[in-house]
Amino acid sequence: MKSLRWRITLWFTLSLLVVLAVFVGLTYLHLLHELRVEKWERGLPGHETWTLHGNYSDGEVADIAGELLHLSLIYAVPVILLTLALGFYLAKRAFAPVQLLNRQLQAIGPRRLDQRVDVPHADDEFRDIERNINALLDRLDTRFRQLTEFSAQVAHELRTPLTLLRLQVEDAADRIEPALAESLQDEMRRLSDYVDQCLLLATAEQGRLSLELQPVDLAVLVREMIDVYELLAREQDRDIELNVEETAPAIQADPRRLRQMLHNLLTNALRHGAGPIHIHIGQTADHPRCEIRNAVRSTSPAPTGSADSPQLGLRIVHALAALHPGLTFTTTTSDRPTSETFTATLQWR
Structure with a gap:
């Protein structure tokens, strides 16, 4: 949007400058014609003894025309700045309804499809x-x-x-x-x-799942859960590494739903991951977070429609996280020299 606004501003400024250049050019050429070609003598009303003669030398003509161009260039600088400011203001006003539409559309999600956009006083x-x-x-x-x-x-x-x-x-x-x-x-x-x-x-x-929010010690909850998952990991010759920062604060969550989210993430890491599973609990800029990271198994994942599909488990985590106030769930995949790494992050605001 900003680039389009600036393009329109520059086109507006360029158009005005072209018009001004044509105007100054025609004025310059007309002045040269009057001074070099036209020979005239003209009296001044009210002063019968005053007479203006039209026979100028080439040097005088060049000085007069040069003065015109010099003044035009001096006045062009503030005109350009004023035109840029005016063009940007007009472009911003013209695209204000588009910005309003974008903000309203960004607020509409799967559980807020009943909302509608409204652009008052628009064209x-x-x-x-x-x-x-x-x-x-x-x-x-x-x-x-x-x-x-x-x-x-x-x-x-x-x-x-x-x-x-x-x-x-x-x-x-x-x-x-x-x-x-x-x-x-x-x-x-x-x-x-x-x-x-x-x-x-x-x-x-559908938003019909009720939550019972209460203070939860995330580190304690994860330690209680990983005991079972460590046994499953050993069967695959894998380890679960837990790193808890001392400053990790308590969070507001539904313990049952939080367990379901962590269960899906750990199950996904065991079924579709490889190597050690790294769990990090801490905070970033006073925002508690839980990060689960593992390498991606080279074999293809289960079909999307199956119970073992990672997409289904992650979609459930997304849905449950959206119900918790201030909780966001994100996933990232990064390529490392030896393998592809998948990271799932739960972060509270």
């Missing part, structure tokens, strides 16, 4: 854009609500039959080949976990 062209954007938001809001409600209904409807199937397999385990019974139970368990995650995600993204 008809901007009002047309406003109407089209609001119509698009209406369609998106309707489709998003239908999709989330459908996902929640499907997940809810699948929980009961999957539970019944799992119980029937467990009850008939002695009549089924042990390897097949164990495989069926594992698949039923995976499907049940996936359905539970989908239901949790749909509920969180």
Whole structure:
């Protein structure tokens, strides 16, 4: 936006300078013609004895024309500065509705699709854009609500039959080949976990998940959780390294939902990562943060639609983090000389 504003300002200034240059040029040429070609004598009204003669020498003509150009260049500097300021002001005023639209659109997210943009006192062209954007938001809001409600209904409807199937397999385990019974139970368990995650995600993204905020010692919570994950990491010949700064303060969070977020992040690191898992708890500019970093496994991740998909787990973390006031969740991937590193960060404001 700034570059476009400056381009319009420069075009405005350049246009005015071209007009001024043409005006000064024509004035200069006309003056030369009058002084060199036209021969005239003119009296001054009220002074009969005064007579102006038009026969100037070439040196006098050059001095008069040079004075005109000299004054034009002197006056050009403040004119250029004034034109730049005026052009920038006009460009800023012209693009004020666009800036207002951008600010309003940035405030609209998946859980705030009911909001609409408003550009008061704008030209008809901007009002047309406003109407089209609001119509698009209406369609998106309707489709998003239908999709989330459908996902929640499907997940809810699948929980009961999957539970019944799992119980029937467990009850008939002695009549089924042990390897097949164990495989069926594992698949039923995976499907049940996936359905539970989908239901949790749909509920969180609809904003219908209630939180019980209270002071939480993040370091203590993480230490309690990693005991189990250290056992799982040892099975893969991997380590979990925890680094806690002494100044790490308590945070406001729902302990249950925070555990779910950390569970998804640690599970994602174990299933799709390689090498040691680094957990750092501290603060940056008085903002508490928890950072989980690990190398990315070279093998391809699980399909997006599966229960083991990293995208599903991270999406749940995003949804749960959005429900917590002042909590932001970000992920970054950086290339290192030996491997690709994935970093997930929870930071409180």
